[in-house]
Amino acid sequence: MFFSLLLLFGLFYHSHSGNKNLPVTGKRDGNLTLLCEIEDKQILHVELFSESGTIDVCQTEGCSERVSKTAACDVLIKNLSFSDAGKHTLRVYYSNNQTSVAQNKERIYQIHIYDEITVKTGKPIKLHVLMSNAHKVEKNSSEGWKKVWERGHGLWSDRMNVSDGDLIIKAFTDNDAGTYRVLDAEDETLITVNITESDTKLKEKLDKDEDKTNHTEEHGIWIWPVVVCSLILVLIGIGFFISRWHRNRNVSQDSVQERSVVLEKLNPNPKCD
Structure with a gap:
């Protein structure tokens, strides 16, 4: 008895869990693929239904329609809009190898669309x-x-x-x-x-900071030549001062020597006390 109840519970859970909506999310203006994940290889046709009615699905490979079948039975939805949000039922028709009668499987998706806006x-x-x-x-x-x-x-x-x-x-x-x-x-x-x-x-602040940076760069472009020229002038001044000092020193030494010669001529035999 317990085993029978357990078996019935398992069948009930399996049948209901298989019908659970599959959540899928896509960004507005983006693309979204509904994966069918059905192993049957003989896929004949797919259909897609929303809460408002049937959605046309392009069945050929490489078609440019907004909604199209891809791979075996996946459905691609391009250029998503808010109106795509909600429940969608994917019905896949396939052929059983043991019978010529076409059978179908369904999957139900809960499509969620998100977007980001700056105002x-x-x-x-x-x-x-x-x-x-x-x-x-x-x-x-x-x-x-x-x-x-x-x-x-x-x-x-x-x-x-x-x-x-x-x-x-x-x-x-x-x-x-x-x-x-x-x-x-x-x-x-x-x-x-x-x-x-x-x-x-923030944009205004960034613009101001950029203006300051550009002004600093422009200021740096012309201030460095001024600094270099000033430094060169200082070095020239120092060199001129040193040269002048050496020249004056040599002149003083020459004057002392000339005075000594004159004194010697005036007093050739100096007396020692």
């Missing part, structure tokens, strides 16, 4: 995140996640507007900076947007 203070910002499957928008704060919008309730802040699927911040301030996430009705994360303030003050 100048005082400027409005539009976040096109209020998709049909969006249930609420939250902002991260020191006190945890706080609601800023909820379907059926509306906005939680008078500094925001909603228009045509856009969540609009009227005039951005540093208090608006942070991480915003969009959740579906099952609290699965659809979109994450990290908003930072454009650091214009």
Whole structure:
């Protein structure tokens, strides 16, 4: 009896765990590949479905369509947008070697799209995140996640507007900076947007520092020749002074010798006391 219950539990767990959504993440405007990871080699066809309907998938190799099949049954999505967020079902049709009847397998993915935005203070910002499957928008704060919008309730802040699927911040301030996430009705994360303030003050400081550096370099270009010329003039002055001193010294010695000769001529036989 225990073994039978254990077997039933194992079958139940296996059947449900196989249907668990596979989380995948991609950056807005980037690419994302949904890996099917099916070992069957006889892949005939793949189909992709979102919550809003069927998505056209190019089935040929090397096609330029935004959504295309790659490898055996993987699906590549190019140029991701926020509208790609949410549940996607990949259905793979393959041929069993033992029968000519086509069979299929499914995999369900939970696609999460993230983006990073830099905004100048005082400027409005539009976040096109209020998709049909969006249930609420939250902002991260020191006190945890706080609601800023909820379907059926509306906005939680008078500094925001909603228009045509856009969540609009009227005039951005540093208090608006942070991480915003969009959740579906099952609290699965659809979109994450990290908003930072454009650091214009830092840019101005860097520009000033660069100007100072350039000015210092320009100042150094002309100050070194002045220093060298000054040093040369000092050395010339010292050399002139030493030369003048030696010349005066030689003149003095010649004068002493001349005086001695004159005295000797005037008094050729000096008397000793």
